[in-house]
Amino acid sequence: MAATPFISIQRPSNLDGYNRNLSYAEQPTNIPKTFLDAMEVREEVFVREQSVPLHNEFDSDDARAVHWVIYASINTMTEAQKTDDKGNILQRQKSVTTTQPIGTIRLVPFPHPPHPEPGSSYAADALETNPDADPSDPPFIVDRATTFHDGKEPYVKLGRIAVLKEFRRSGISKILVNAAMAWARENPAFFNPSIATMGMDKMGASGTDEIPIWKGLVCVHAQVQVIKVWGKWGFELDEGMGTWFEEGIEHVGMFQRMDISLTAKV
Template sequence: MGTPFISLLEPTRLADYDRLKPHDQQPECAHIPKVFCDAMEVREAVFVREQGVPLEYEHDSDDARSCHWVMYASVNRTTQQQQHDPATGQVTQRKQTETDSVPIGTMRVVPFPHPPHPPHGGVYVDNELQNGRGASGGDSNSSSDGSAGSEDAKTKDGFHEQQAALQVGQDQETTYHDGKEPYVKIGRVAVVKDFRGHNVSAQLWRAARTWLEQNPSYFNPSVRELGLDQVGISGTDEIPEWKGLVCCHAQEQVVKVYERWGFKVDEKMGKWTEEGIPHVGMFMRVDVKKEKPIII
């Protein structure tokens, strides 16, 4: 594996992405960013082919409003094997190779607001709770995050308008969440099989965490975006503000990975299943510094 590098894709328009088709069969008119297709390539390899999640459940409405990180590695491929003359043994065709950058891992960060915390014992299929409580909040396949049930955003402003349209309300209090504080979720953490054991996921989280710490107000909506100006509110006290709280809906089998990153299991969230895979809730808080106001 050559020197890896990581690309970031900020919230982007994905309205034309066909969730019934794999990443390499999307319509040409869809204009899907390459980084997102690369993220889906990894997710399809891990969640769809390895874990058996239906393809149509892999892409969800949170993808458009999320930030995605994709790690690439330079891989040397043989395009022509060396050939020899059978009579003399001399080389008649030299071995030919080429080096490609291929996606090997991905992660996304989903901004607030979020659906309610999954209930203990809940069963989710395609982000929908199946046991009659009528709420959604699970992530259908990965080790974290959830579905917000909204349309795709065209721009960052469009993303914030979409974000503001999501219903914000008080959630159940858990071990590490008071039910009110805004939090972001990491999720769709996946590394292709041949590259596991190289700390790929840890490097992705390090990149995402650094970005979050350096951009703490990125997801915070404004008075206008929340529509508060229409009701005569011009202050900032009523505006949700992210203060570093990060959630993860982790597959039970990889809890220890997240614990090494600093996440702690939220015992009050209990356990639930997403696409038949047991999950638990985890939280941590990253160090975000209050941004200084610009004085003109």
Template sequence: MSATPFIQFLGPTNLEGYDRKLPASEQPNNIPKTFVDAMEVREAVFVKEQGVPLENEFDSDDTRACHWVIYASVNEMTEPEVKDDDGNILRRKRSRTTSQPIGTIRLVPFPHPPHPEPGSSYQADALETAPKPDSTNPPPYIVDRATTYHDGIEPYIKLGRLAVIEECRGAGISKLLAGAAMSWAQQNPSYFNPSIATVGMENVGASSTEEIPVWRGLMCVHAQEQVASLWAKWGFKIDEGMGTWNEEGIKHVGMFQRLKTVNDIAPTTI
């Protein structure tokens, strides 16, 4: 792996034609390579290692989300060195450098389905009230149940699908990905705010301009319980009011953090 992995960003993208039942390597050519690479990593980690069904890994949030993929430069030998009987080199070894996707993360904008019910079980993170996986429509704006760090109303964005291939773990790749996504959100706080002229107030759950949803730094993760301590190192706090639930048989907890954005004069706390 190269000493300095590099990260590629992909904003919300039309993924029409993506076949949830096929692996990333068999998707049509119109699907952006960055997204195919993200899915390659997710399949390696969530499908092959953790047993999530392939068709559940791609969901309706992928189209509206931002994705980050981190790559390592890998040197591959294409032709071996050739020597004669006396040890003289007849042909030198030839190699090429390729970029291998080794990790990914995504950032899903608001609105979101309701918070999972404590003690419940779901397929992947697609709740029963969420749109069908093939749908391109986001969930409706709702008033959710209040939890420890979320009042049920304030818009939040959600980090998820953090995955690093097995051979590259322990090298700080997860931290680089999470840091890139959080830094981007801090620098682009209005990116996901709805355009009322385009969407219409009636479609964002607002009856006045004061009620128009605006992101103010609140970020959530649905973390596998076994890696909650990792998210805690990056500033997230477990939301006890959300309880725990199972996604594909894996226990999850909700965690929140409020980021300081370029719009803030001083940092705030949740």
């Protein structure tokens, strides 16, 4: 079995009709294939392995996020080579090549719901946890200040990173994180709001100098058991955010400031 990884990207897409009570394999035909592949990995890792309820795995951030999926091309022998007594080949070995999604990550644009309260416990990690929020058009929120976030600066959030168990510890998640961060560096204005479509009020801005613009701040809500892994990619623990439980799993906040000064057109 030989595996050659390659990556696909799924930009924000219309996921209307996605039924969160059903598996990725039972979704309507309008849902993009790359997103279904991401959900295939997330269901295996978060739902089956970590016991997150299927209903909570898909959330309202999925439609507005950018997703990356890494695949392995797996060559499996179906019939062995056959030879006669003298070593002459009677039939060559036969094999089939299949493509399998093995890892995924997503990048969620601002705005976000407020930072979780230390010691709190909640299920769905998305704007819908705020009953006043309209998930299709989220308001801009002034948050509490933490160690690395002043409560106002727009930040993007990396999350839902998952690699199938049998492919772990061979650098797959490193490829995913690098792909997402390289894309963010090359597309720093992608998530910046347009005054024309949103209006100043909704952005919480009273003048053009207050329009929320991404300046390179990246957050993760990390499971405590992978703090070291995110640390390897340059994320620092935000002590001020404290710890909380998502889906019964203890989480912390971590931040990284990317240097986008050479690419940002601000």
